[in-house]
Amino acid sequence: MSQVPDLAAVKAMDDADPLRSMRNQFSLPEGVIYLDGNSLGPASPAVFNELAKAAREEWGEGLIRSWNSAGWFDLPVELGDRIGRLIGATPGQTVVCDTTSINIYKALHAAMGLRRGRSVIVAEGSSFPTDLYMAEGVISTQPDARLLLEGVDAPTIEELIDDRVAVVLVNHVNYKTGELRDMAALTQRAHEAGALVVWDLCHSAGALVVDLDGARVDFAVGCTYKYLNGGPGSPAFIYVAQRHQAEARQPLSGWWGHARPFAFEPRFDADAGIRKFQCGTQPVLSLRALKAALDIWDTVDMAAVREKSLALTDIFIRLVEAKCAPFGLALESPRGGAKRGSQVSFTHDHAYEIVQALIARGVIGDFRSPAIMRFGFAPLYLRYLDVWQAVEILEEALRTEVWKDERFAARAAVT
Amino acid sequence: MSQVPDLAAVKAMDDADPLRSMRNQFSLPEGVIYLDGNSLGPASPAVFNELAKAAREEWGEGLIRSWNSAGWFDLPVELGDRIGRLIGATPGQTVVCDTTSINIYKALHAAMGLRRGRSVIVAEGSSFPTDLYMAEGVISTQPDARLLLEGVDAPTIEELIDDRVAVVLVNHVNYKTGELRDMAALTQRAHEAGALVVWDLCHSAGALVVDLDGARVDFAVGCTYKYLNGGPGSPAFIYVAQRHQAEARQPLSGWWGHARPFAFEPRFDADAGIRKFQCGTQPVLSLRALKAALDIWDTVDMAAVREKSLALTDIFIRLVEAKCAPFGLALESPRGGAKRGSQVSFTHDHAYEIVQALIARGVIGDFRSPAIMRFGFAPLYLRYLDVWQAVEILEEALRTEVWKDERFAARAAVT
Incomplete structure (x- = not known):
């Protein structure tokens, strides 16, 4: 698209959108334009129903029997394979468990074990911080290891990669x-x-075409509560390429990673496959919500998601730059779609206050220190019209300077 | 109690039970006598309602805003303090997060860090196995460390404790x-x-009077889905004595353990208090179910729970030994109440089949390899009459040898 669209063009794009019916499967509050699905995806009536069923029937009636009869014990590998389809992983390489942070720890330990004699972890200075914190944690248990950072130890990550490096830990899309x-x-x-x-x-x-197997990736981790809409804090996933599974070891060797967890043997004997990357008993109610959320994904073509994502973000950038030009916004995200994930960030000296003013008007994005306004675009439930209206509201907030109102100045503990 | 009670005596005990009204708060299936609350506690209507509210209102309507407005972010410390009251921990020493296995890893690492120069972990050969597996995991990251086991390296754990020992990992009640x-x-x-x-x-x-502060315990871990009834796989807890918190370090140093998690700083700087034992984002729906389950506990006197637990298990032992004497059962649990938790185990050559036959008759206990029938007694919802009826059904199953029916012979993957 080379021009700034008008309202008619935006409506025509919605009419032609092959994903438009997906929106009906979500439960979005009245009066909200939700541009924060990159932080916490929305709920759906089907998830509510499945969660109630899991609680009342599986837990309430089935009690302990549901570990077998309701398939609770196998949820991590079942859901892992279903997520695998969305990230280019053939079955048996992905398992849902624990948190992204914990899974980073497992993956880094396993990778360093596969590259003994090498002592360096390379990561990004601009990484989501928990990745770096977990790398620090791994290093704290390995006296010779150290962490080198892009933007600190060298300008680019490629310059840091040499024969001392055991593992490169990197974010696919910068947060x-x-x-x-x-x-x-x-x-x-x-x-x-x-x-x-x-x-x-x-x-x-859940936002891009990811091809882990095709790219010969070794390990991957990710969360399920953002674009995958699994519910607040739903368990994370870890991918371990088949070719590494036999040899890989990770020290969070809990009973769910044992080859025979219910034999209650005194010595640990790791499962031969992806289950060895599990550790302890998983939160079933949260897993059951995620399972229901994944039902929506089973029919989705990720290429169509990516195409719409690029169109949504492209239009957002064009509209903001056309309509909000006088108000001091600067694009922080890549202008070219090939280098952009499914979110758009602008900087502004008063980014925090503007984000709060937008939230008060029903446009939910988020603020990231020191001066970033961040907007996520989830193609399953966002309309092109939502983008249009969000920019209208942004332009009005900037033009009227409503963000100067003192109620938008106080910083909340969690943003 | 020195005699075997009759039915009238049992009913009189229910009439006099100060905890009898608590049963009304639980949702127990018709026709089930649930003697497996030591594995997975039952549900309650209040939990169902709260879970639905958390899903529909907090997630569905509040979306990302609920991290603040619904208090999601502080649930781990809020719930930790409420569990703390039940285990003799004053506030600020207990946090709900992750799994028991993960929390064992954190506690062992922290303890070894506080006892540098000592290299031995002592544990029980009869421990629940994941404790030992996690100790193996810790040792795998510390070349000089080793694990000595009661029952393997010495007959009693006390004999293993000397000045080489950094930490003793022990189960309060044997599973x-x-x-x-x-x-x-x-x-x-x-x-x-x-x-x-x-x-x-x-x-x-949730079953015994526990006094962590009074006993000068250093670290403790535990799950919330057994006697605390938090729901299948609800997150675990970890206790760290106040006196160790400043110096203790644990390598699962995720962003929820940072002093300023939302400042997104590139270097890890641990929170000064119990929050440093958190790691990543927690499963909120499971936490919200646990929160509702803890509402029941806030009014409970643990001394009354322990008193009823001892009476329930004592009567069960007496009735089984009186009525099932001819059928080859042998008591595996301590006969004296002072040495007994809230469960009773009997061995039998056909324990597996008998447990399956009991489950088919509505008496839910569980089997543990190689030959144990395990029955848990949760004082909040079990009646003395339940104990009486369970023994009647057990006696009938043994007398009629119904357990020889082939449908009770096949071993399920998860028991």
Whole structure:
């Protein structure tokens, strides 16, 4: 699209949208334009119903028997395979369990174990911080290991990759800027130096075409509560390429990772497959909500999702730049779609206050320190008309300077 | 009680039970006598309602805003303090997060960090296995460390405790036999040798009087889905004594353990208090079910729970031994109440088949390899009459040898 669309053009895009009927499956509050699905995806009536069923029938009536009869015990691998389809992973390589942070720890330990004699973890200074914190945690248990950061120890991550590097830990889409990394190229670069890669898919799973197997990725992790809409804090996933599973070891060797968990043997004997990356008993109610949320995804073509995502973000950028030009906004995200995830960030000196003023008007995005307004675009439930209206409301907030109202100035503990 | 009670005596005990009204708060299936609350506690209508509210209102309507407005972010410490009241922990020392296995890993690492120069972890050969598996995991990251086991390396755990020992990892109540350890005495013995202790409360929290602060315990972990009735796989808890919090370090240093998680700083700086034992984003729907389940506990006197628990298990033992004497059962649990948790185990050569036959008749207990029939007694919802009827059904199953029916012979994957 080379021009700024008008309202008629926007409505025509909705009419022609092959994903438009998906919106009906979600429960979105009246009067809200939700541009924060990259932080917490919305709910759906089907999820509410399944969650109630899991509670009343499976837990309430089935009680302990439901570990077998309702398939609770196998949910992590069942849901892992279903997510696998969305991220280019054939079955048996993905399992849903624990948190993204915990899974990063497992993946980094496993990768370093597969590259003994190498002591360096490379990551991004601009990474979502928990990735770096977990790398610090891994290093705290390995006296010779150290962490080198893009933007601190060298300008680009590629310059840090040499034969000392055991593993490269990298975000597929940057959480602040929305910048997208070339998964295949960076993975190949790491492999050429003999290193392994751990990709963090938190901001790409469910929003982009991801091809882990095709890119020969070694490990990946990600969350399920953003674009996948699994519910607040729903368990994360970890992908381990089939070729590494036999040899890979991870120290969170709990009973769900045992080859025979119900034999209650005193010594740990890891499962031969992806189950070895499980640890302890998982939160079934949260898993059951995620299972219901994934029902929506089973019919979705990720190429269509990516196409619509690019169109939504492209139009948003064009409209904001056309209508809000006088008000001091600067685009922080890549202008070219090939380098952009499914979110758009603008900087502004008063980004925090503007985001609060928008939320008060029903346009929910979020603020990221120090001066970023971040807007996520989830193609399953957002209309092009939502983008149009969000920009109208943004323009009005900037033009009227309503954000200067003191009630938008106080910073909440969690943003 | 020195005699075997008759039915009238049993009914009189129910009439006099100060906890009898608590049963009304639970949702128990028709025709079920539930003696497996030591594995998965039952549901309650209030929990169903709260879970639906959390899903529909907090997630569905509040969306991302509920991290603040519904208090999601603070649930781990809020619920930790409420569990703390039940285990003798003053506020600020208990946090709900992750799984028991993960929390064992954190506690062992922290304890070993506080006892540098000591390399031994002592545990029980009869421990619930995940405790040992996690100790193996910790040791796998510490080349000089090793694990010594009661029953393998010495007959008693006390004999293993010397000045090489960094930490003693021990179950308060044995998961198979129900044997209860003396927390104060063993903790004191460890401290005299300069070691720290990690108590696993999975089979005692919500069933016994636990006094962590009074016993000068260093660390404790436990699950919330057994006697606390938090729902299948609800998140676990970890207790860290106030006196260790400033110095303790654990390597699962995720963003929820950061002093300023929403400042998104590139370097980890641990929270000064119990929050440093958190790691990643928690499963909110499961936490909200647990929160509702804890509402029941807020008014409960643990001394009354323990008193009824002892009476229930005592009567069960007496009735089984009186009525089932000819059928080859042998008591595996301690006969004296002072050494017994809230469960009773009997061995039988055909324990597996008998347990299956009982389940088919509505008496739900469980089997533990190789030959244990395990029955848990949760004082909040069990009546003395339930105990009477369960023994009647057990006696009939043994007398008629219905367990020889082939449909009770096949072993399920999960028991």
